[in-house]
Amino acid sequence: MNVDDFLEELEGVIGSQYVLRDAKDTAPYLTDWRGIYQGVAIAVVLPKHTAQVASIVQICRKYKIAIIPQGGNTSLTGSATPETTGAQIVLSLKRMNAIRNIDLQNQTMTLEAGCILQVAQEEASKHQVFFPLSLAAQGSCTIGGNLATNAGGTNVLRFGNARDLCLGLEVVTPQGEILHGLRGLRKDNTGYDLRNLFIGSEGTLGIITAAVMKLFAAPTKKSSALVAVSDFSDMLRLLQFLQKRANAELTAFEMMTRESIELTLQHFPQFDIPLVHQASFTILIELFEYQEDSSETATSMLESLLEEAMQQELLEDAVIANSLAQVKDFWQIREHITLAQAKEPENLKFDISFALSKLERFMTETGQMLEDACPGIRIINFGHLGDGNLHYNLCAPKDASKGYIASQGERIQEIVYAQIDKYEGSISAEHGIGQLKREHLKAHRGDVAYEMMLAIKQALDPENLFNPNKVLIPKQL
Ligand SMILES: Cc1cc2nc3c(=O)[nH]c(=O)nc-3n(C[C@H](O)[C@H](O)[C@H](O)COP(=O)(O)OP(=O)(O)OC[C@H]3O[C@@H](n4cnc5c(N)ncnc54)[C@H](O)[C@@H]3O)c2cc1C
Known part of the structure; x- marks a missing residue:
């Protein structure tokens, strides 16, 4: 393979300024968010349009160069980092960040894969609607990466994870073809569900270039509380109590143990936990309110529910946020646990x-x-x-x-x-497998499931060009 010919063809498609080769330019794309993995790449390419992605894939096929799709590079499993072979390229979707369409009648929004999650949330709110996917990396992670990892985050309890929020995908296949699936249908039982195959596949089966995502009515207000609970079973009883009584308005029930709060306050002393009782568990609860002028606001509902829960001895102490700033502070504490741990x-x-x-x-x-x-x-x-x-x-x-x-x-x-x-759990609830957990996948999912995954990979990407050796172990391919 002649690398110069390969690069020349890539530059012919997207322009030389978008084929990065200098170490100082490529460095941020070659290591993961936690700094555990360090990869090498022939180049980092930054296409602007789906047709360019398809052309890049076709060129890579011709030269047998593997492609590592990358969004915001916030993966916690090393799944967006190239290997050390130096025979791969990183394809960053960063420049494909357009909001193609907001359809308020259909309550959907069509986003390009490189659109930053927070930008999508803000765009929805400009149109007085709500896009619920929310996670601490939202200022950097992208819709394509969220879908490729089936990201979860803090609103899953009420709205589901990235998969549940997606109505359709546009995908470039390992053959360099474009799969068009952006019709935004809520009902479509026409054959196999290809969309769900790509969601959560961590860039190993296709490159997501755009997606149709669901929108929801915007809450008029959010009400949050921090609650101290000393006993795990009380915490579950409190969850059930709130699910029954607050119903769909309960959007978050986030648990922080005493140790995780102590570590956060140690590294970020600017935060304060305004609870009298420092119990074993602190829970961040959030309710949404939808009525403009209801007599029972989310805050008064939360107040009376927590009072009742206290009478039933389900909690030790509770504090309800008294301003939007305090709601943000509560969430900052929760979101800084990961950052404290990273220190x-x-x-x-x-x-x-x-x-x-x-x-x-x-x-x-x-x-x-x-x-x-x-x-x-x-x-x-x-x-x-x-x-x-x-x-x-x-x-x-x-x-x-x-x-x-x-x-x-x-x-x-x-x-x-x-x-x-x-205890029949999952080794990866929301971060995916990447390279961090691939050795454990076969034993965890069992031979039947693993063989099916290998067969799907082989069928869609027989040349193993898309994010090779992530999720599935190479020697078993
Ligand atoms: C501080 C912090 C907090 C986090 N909190 C959460 C959380 O609460 N919940 C949660 O689920 N995750 C969380 N994550 C991890 C989460 O998986 C990512 O933040 C996010 O979903 C990945 O998006 P990204 O754009 O950064 O993707 P990247 O990291 O760039 O890529 C992730 C994977 O997706 C693939 N990929 C990326 N874009 C595409 C595309 N367009 N087409 C095909 N494949 C693609 C990559 O090849 C890779 O396999 C957190 C991460 C950080 C750093």
Whole structure:
């Protein structure tokens, strides 16, 4: 293969200024958000239109060059980082960021893949509608990346994850063809569901270039509270109580353990937890309000529900945000846990989920097993509890020497993964598999499911050109 010919053809399609080769230009695309993986690429290419993506794929096929699709590069599993072979390109969708259409009658919005999530949210709100996908990386992550990882976030309890919000996709296939699926239909039972094949496939089956996403009525107000609970089973009873009484208006039920709050306050002392009682669990609850001039506002509803919950001894203490600024502060605390953990030099993260009925037993038993195996290990456990999703993260003991997690990591993983299997959970609730968890996928999903995945990959991408060796293990292809 002649690299110069290859690059010349790429430049002919998108212009030389959008084929990055200088180390200082390519560096941000070659490492992941957490700085764990470092890749090498022949070039980073930045197309502007779907037709250009298709042409790039056709050129890559001709020269047998693999393509790593990349959006905001906020993946927590190394899935958007190229390998170290130096025989791949990164295809960044960043420049494909147009909002193609907002259809208020159909309550949908058609976005190009590189559209930043927060920009999509803001565009919806300019039209007095609501786009619910929301996560801490929303200032950087893109719609294409959100769909490719089937991102979840904080509103899944009420609105579902990226998959549930998507009505159609435009995709460039590994053959360089364009699959058109942007009709925005809520009902369409015509053969196999191809859209759902691409959602969550982490760029291994197709390059998403645009998507039709659902819009919803904008809440007139949001009401948030921080609630202290000392007992896990009370927390679940409180969730059930609120689901029954607040119904669809309950949009978030986020759990933070005492340890995760302590770590956040240690690294970000500007935050304050305005609860009298520092209990084992702090829950961030949010209700939406839709009525313009209702006698019962979300805040008064939340107040009376929390009062009742307190009488039933489901909680120890509660504080309701008294301003929009305080609502933001509450969410900042929740969102800074990941950032606080990133400041710890030694940590190991698990993004896992369980049936709610099994969560407590998993937590109690696994916590004890980890303490026995690694005395003093710190469990920074928080997550979207309403969805059964834990961000179960471990930090080295305070007095541990450098390299502790590297030396104990395998042992810790063995314990946690065995426990996930025992309690029939998932090893990846919302972050995907990428390269971080690919060794565990086969054992976790079982031979039948894994063989089906290999067969799908082989059928759609027989030359293994799209994000090779992510999700599925190479030697098993
Ligand atoms: C601080 C922080 C908080 C986070 N919180 C959450 C959370 O609450 N919930 C959650 O689910 N995730 C969370 N994440 C991780 C989450 O997966 C990503 O933020 C987001 O969904 C990825 O979008 P991205 O545009 O950055 O994709 P990238 O990181 O660029 O790519 C991710 C994967 O998608 C593929 N891909 C990207 N774009 C395309 C495309 N157009 N077509 C095909 N494949 C593509 C890539 O090849 C890669 O496999 C968080 C990350 C950070 C850093």
